[in-house]
Amino acid sequence: MLEKIQQLLAEVNTLEAHSAEELEALRIKYLSKKGSISALMNDFRSVPAEQKKEVGIKINELKTRAFDKINSLRAEFAQTDTDDNDIDITRTAYPTPLGTRHPLTIVRNEIVDIFSRLGFSLAEGPEVEDDWHVFGSMNFADDHPARDMQDTFFIEARPDVILRTHTSSVQSRVMETTQPPIRIICPGRVYRNEAISARAHCFFHQVEGLYVDREVSFTDLKQVLLLFAREMFGEETQIRLRPSYFPFTEPSAEMDISCNICGGTGCTFCKHTGWVEILGCGMVDPAVLQLNGIDPTKYKGYAFGMGVERIANLKYQVKDLRMFSENDMRFLREFEAAN
Ligand code: DAH
8 A cells, every 4th residue: 555655656746747638637547536546545444553544644645745746737837838728819909998187287297398308307395385485485575465364375273384375485495405506397286265266266286487597687588488488389479578576576577478379360368469478477586595595696597487277278278267176077088189
């Protein structure tokens, strides 16, 4: 009996199979009910009582070894044998529905991309900000109306903690830790306490730009903005700068582009003027440089800020601002082609 076990063990150790059929035949030969190992179990009854323990252990060892061997041969087949499974690798794939980018993401990426090519790098700051970064460091007087409760969301328990009302706060975040040259583009969400309507929302998106270096002029600003407008809205686009006021720039301007919906001939979007305002800009007020730890006798800068929704409206003529935040799939799917 022991000899027979020994012989079977030697056989099992050298088993080989070259196809799934051969492997199945081996399994039947050794491990099925009528297989040779099962036959040993039958013979086991006639083994004398004093040998039963030793023989029992050996039979179990043989059985385990046979199982392991057949399983390991099967694993080899699973890796190498593609003949007998029915995967057709030439079949065309099932179409997988892809999501689409949100129109505001598409437009923001496009803006950031244009300025990246001009050497601007990306900077971001927190949406929950303090009064200093949103207003103080940007040269807002203590009694400036923008600090008014009507514009700013305050956090009740911490009156100095607010939701940022513009991305200009990121200018300060960067200037306080970095010495010039600084050339950054800062996209982000901003919040204002406004009644929600087709034309206003309590949150929207801006992109801020800042360039600080030794020699920076208003001409540089104008040229960069002209290039941006033409990249964004087409080669024919004209720009015009109107004098304006912001606490953080001096001189300040607002920039219009020739209406890209009517091509400048006049339509309801441009209120028949042929021009639409797209951003605010100016030379960084020396007081702002000073407040943020940059020497205004050595450095100058320009800055600009634009609303992403406004640019998206011009590109896609979305009539109601609320569409951007309602997640209506019928609206969002319209931008599949723009992705
Ligand atoms: N922060 C301004 C706003 O929210 C936009 C702006 C205007 C940003 C002029 C600037 C700038 O950097 O120079 O209306």
